Amino acid sequence: MPALLRDAAERFGDHAAYREGDRTVSYAELLRLVERTSAAYGIASGDRVVIWGPNSIDWAVAALAVSYAGGVLVPVNSRYVGAEVADVVERTSAARVVVHDGFLGRDQVQELRDAGVDAGVVTTLADLMATEAAGAAPADVTPDDVADILFTSGTTGRSKGAMSAHRQTVGVARAWAELGGVRQDDRYLVVNPFFHSFGYKIGIVVGLLTGATLYPLATFDLDETMRLIEEERITVLPGAPTIFTSLLNAPGREERDLSSLRLAVTGAAVVPVVLIERMRDELRIDQVVTAFGMTEAVVVTMCREGDSAETVASTNGRAIPGMETRIADNGELLVRGDYVMLGYLDDPEATAEAIDADGWLHTGDVGTLDEHGNLAITDRLKDMYISGGFNVYPAEVEQTLARLDGVADVAVVGVPDDRMGEVGKAFVVGTATPDDVIAFAKERLANFKVPRYVEVVDGLPRNLSGKVLKNELRGG
Structure with a gap:
């Protein structure tokens, strides 16, 4: 990563790397900011740094400075509450925690303090950026050193940190950029959160890698998104299907000129064929593709330019260079290749369970491969559902709700939602009211994990071994 940053500064120089509001940062200036910030960290090689905040130029600088200083980047969800971040800080033994304080009107620093995080390791993003320090030389890191740890929940409700090496983080981005044909003259609106691999x-x-100009968006705002596309002539817009559904249905869209869009990449949920057709016909996007990825492998499959609307909507494309896919006897999708994670942080058992002796990552998804190798996800072995592009693991939500007085038993499933794809529905046994359950969840979980619906029931359907029959709940 440090070598890539220096190469970008040399290749692209004064070309704009980022634009945010009235602020523009060139690739050469980006390197200078990263050099200064990496010195301000004062961390040793291998130290882990947690960054908690929404998309911004400063977030990008802070993240790149971790790599430049030889540290390991640990991004966390900007919507997390303090207790969720504190868990990651403890498990990574983080040397520093960088916080965008005040995001969405919250006091994140106080939340961390209340959650027991040592104030000595916490700094605000604003203070970090204001720290005067002489520019540091890049740390001596190798392609095989760990670059980042991205946390994802497991079906047990216990989050796991997927570790990637520098060569993997750079390599998977290069493969995606080449398949998408991203160029230096592209203007890329980044709606996908920086804390996520996407x-x-x-x-x-x-x-x-490409010299494209990035426009970070802190929160998805429909009017602001359309304004930026029109005024800045945005050309590249990846995102969850929700983004494009919202754009297509936006009041006043017909009066906007969104014709500059040339590349859209979507996925993370089932994509209706009609959505792909409308993206091409009504938004006039030249190249619309879908892809499949996961935190443990980032990008596995991707459609190619020229694929039909049917192929794009009904499949996630073919394996990208460096990756391979196969379907196990039980229908589970297995993936192997250059970008499969190194393993889970401090969890050899979970790593061995996820990656077999032959190097195949067991995804937990049930899928099919057609004669061209195009992947279609048909079901989940796990109960995970996707809400607005974010994975939600019911076991984690259930464990949280089980701590509420008045909840004797609880099960959470994903139910269809026109806007979010899926949202949570909690089935609760006990005396707690739906309002009690939602209020309790909002205090302890990120908003996308909070159940949208709560139904109080007399009991949960279970099989003879005691497992909750969630298919019955989904049908109810």
């Missing part, structure tokens, strides 16, 4: 690796790192 925003960080397929956003920030793709920018360094």
Whole structure:
């Protein structure tokens, strides 16, 4: 990553790397900011740094400075509450925690303090950026060193940190950029959050590889998105299907000139064929593709330019260079290749369970491959559902709700939602009211994990072994 940043500064120089409001940062200036910030960190090689905040130029600088200083980047969800971040800080033994304080009107620093995080390791993003320090030389890191740890929940409700090496983070971004044909003259609106691999690796790192100009968006605002596309002539817009559904149905869209869009990449949920057709016909996007990825492998499959609307909507494309796919006897999708994670942080058992002796990552998804190798996800072995592009693991939500007085038993499933794809529905046994359950969840979980619906029931359907029959709940 440090070598990539220096190469980008040399290749693209004064070309704009980022634009945010009235602020523009060139690739050469980006390197200077990163050099200064990496010195301000004062961290040793291998130290882990947690960054908690929404998309911004400063977030990108802070993240790249971690790599430049030889540290390991640990991004966390901007919508997390303090207790969720504190868990990651503790488990990574983070040397520093960088916080965008005040985001969405919250006091994140106080939340961390209340959650027991040592104040000595916490700094605000604003203070970090204001720290005067002489520019540091890049740390001596190798392609095989760990570059980042991205946390994802497991079906047990216990989050796991997927570790990637520098060569993997750079390599998967390069493969995606080449398949998408991203160029220096592209203007890339980054709606995907930087804390997610789709925003960080397929956003920030793709920018360094291609010289494209990135426009970070802190929160998805429909009017602001349309204004930026029209006024800045945005050409590249990856995102969850929700983004494009919202754009197509936006009041006043017909009065906007969104014709500059040439590349859209979507996925993370089932994509209706009609959505792909409308993206091409009504938004006039030249190249619309879908892809499949996961935190443990970032990008696995991707459609190619020229694929039919049917192929794009009904499949996630074919394996990208460096990756391979196969379907196990039980229908589970297995993936193997250059970009499968190194393993889970401090969890050899979970790593061995996920990656078999032959190097195949067991995804937990049930899928099919057609004669061309195009992947279609048909079901989930796990109960995970996707809400607005974010994975939600019911076991984690259930464990949280089980701590509420008045909840004797609870099960959470994903139910269809026109806007979000899926949202949570909690089935609760006990005396707690639906309002009690939602209020309790909002205090302890990120908003996308909070159940949208709560139904109080007399009991949960279970099989003879005691497992909750969630298919019955989904049908109810």
